[in-house]
Amino acid sequence: MARARRNDDRRPPAEVTAQVREVWRDVLRRDPHQRLFHGDVRGVLTSIGPVLAEHPEYVDVVGRLCEPERQIVFRVPWVDDAGRTRVNRGFRVQFNSALGPYKGGLRFAPSLDLDTVKFLGFEQVFKNALTGQDIGGGKGGADVDPKTCSPGELMRFCQAFGTELAAHVGAATDVPAGDMGVGPREIGWIYGQYQRIIGFHEPGAFTGKPFVLGGSALRPEATGYGVVYFTQRMLAEQGRDLDGARVVVSGSGNVATYAMDRAITAGATVVGCSDSRGAISEPDGVDVDALREVKARGGSVADYAEKRSGATTSSASPFTLECDVALPCATQNEIGPAEARTLVENGCWVVVEGANGPVTPAAREVLRDAGVGFGPGKAANAGGVAVSALEMQQNAGRERWRAEDVDESLFRIMSDIHDRARHAGERYCGDPTDYENGANAAGFLRVADAVHSLGVV
Structure with missing residues (x-):
């Protein structure tokens, strides 16, 4: 219906x-x-x-x-292993700080440009507001390809990037984290350079750090876990759950693999996944630990499939597979109208975004018309930034929380986000299942109230 x-x-x-x-x-x-x-x-x-x-x-x-408070674009000169000076472009868009310090990740990708960073930063404002935590929204990164850099090159790049970034961030100003191409290792290098420049210890200036530097338990898992927690709440409203469900996940990085882990723990079977080199189908279920081992050695999902008798590879979208739940966790615009129609024809119950904008507007319309549940990224993938804010809280109090405590807080935050989006959808759209418009409305209300209260500044 x-x-x-x-x-x-x-x-x-x-x-x-x-x-x-x-x-x-x-x-x-x-x-x-x-x-x-x-x-x-x-x-x-x-x-x-x-x-x-x-x-x-x-x-x-x-x-x-709709206008960022500040857009910072800068050059990043660094030296490669051959001794050649290279130059990349760095970005930090500080979009809105009405609710608190700018908060959002750093992305390293060769295609990164100001358009992408502004899109991600605008999305981050409302995502962060939905968490109920006191954090503003921002985003940043650089147009470097980390896959082509040696560890030494990447460290030198991160140090050069951190040198310029240091003037614009801080625990009470702007708190970057990791994103695509930037993990705890890279955040550690950027934070190390920041600390060298400012001359004192300020762990709350960055999140997603290695645990030894003040990083939070469950930060790597948070986005993937949060996607599944949001999905479970959506399914519960339909009278369904993940036990026995067939799940397809795009991507095979942290978000995707931890979403697979949590879905399997809930009783689901992950029947397909993908990476930038292709997709696999495995009806009996993907072995996530085995997939991680292959990826850690630089392999692809196709290399994983070669070792599995029940797995097959394909160059097609993983969302052509029959599934009950689709979790796009790779990148923006990966599900268009054609993939959406296939999901509808295959009887998919819900599509929940683990990445930022993976479902195009036209595809969302196809899903909406068919009555397929849609969980927008600004609500469903907020688990990462939610635990980042918990990391800030731990750093401020010089505390270390147990993984169980962080997980409990994460589940509560994701449940609250679900309820805010659902209630706003019902109140302002007349449809409690309209999570997309509900999330926009709920996020806007919280930020607008703060901006209005500050006066014209």
Whole structure:
């Protein structure tokens, strides 16, 4: 059964619509080529009309939320193993600090540009607000390819990157973490350079650090675990659970593999996964520990499949496989309308985003029309930043929490995020299963309230 459409009686007054349209025109005028950023802004602006009808005092906040407080672009000169000087471009977009210090990851990817960083930073503002924690939103990174660097090159790059970044971050200002291509090792190197420059110990300036440097238990697992916790809450509302469910996961990094772990613990069978070199199908279930061993040696999912008698490889999307639950955990725009239609035809119950924007707007429309549950990334993959904020709390108190305590807090936070999105979907869209618009509305309300309370600053 298809989901109910938004109640037209909840549309905002004409003057509110006109002001929101003016914000949208300004976004297009200022950055005409930033299509990823435009797509995310459009999604939020589309969602908040009913909120503004109820809270007209927040209309003048919208334009401020769509423009970053600060955009920092800098060069990163470093020396490779051959002694040649290389130059990359670094980014840090400090989007909104109304709720607290900017918080968001650093991504190393050769395709990274300002459009992508702004898209991710805008998404982060609402994601962080949904957690209920006192953190603002930001994002950053560099257009380096860590896969082509030796460990020595990558350390030198991280130190050069950290040298420039040091002037813009700090425990009370901006607290970066890891993201794609940046793990605890890289954060440790960047933090080491930061500490060398500032001249004192400030562990709360970065999260996702190695445990020995003040990193939190369960930080590597947090995003993947959180995706599954959110999925379980969605399924419970449908009268279903993961026990016996067939799950397909894209990606084979931390988010994907820890999501697989937690899904299997809940009784599911992971029947397929992928990486940048292809996808595999394994009806009897992927052995996640064996997959990790292969990946740790630099292998691919195809190399893993060669060692498994029941596994087959394919160059097609993993979401062509029959499944009950789809967890896209790789990168943006990996599920388009064609993949969405296949998921619908195969009887998929829910699609829950473990990555940032992996389901295109057109694909989301296909899922919505078919009544397939959709968990948006700004809600479902907030587990990583949630535990990052818990790491900040531990660092501030010079404390170490047990993994069990962190996991309990993570489950509670993800449950609260689910409930906020569901309740806002029901209140402002007339549909409690509209998690996408509900998450936008709930996140906007919390940030807008803070921005409005601060005055025009």
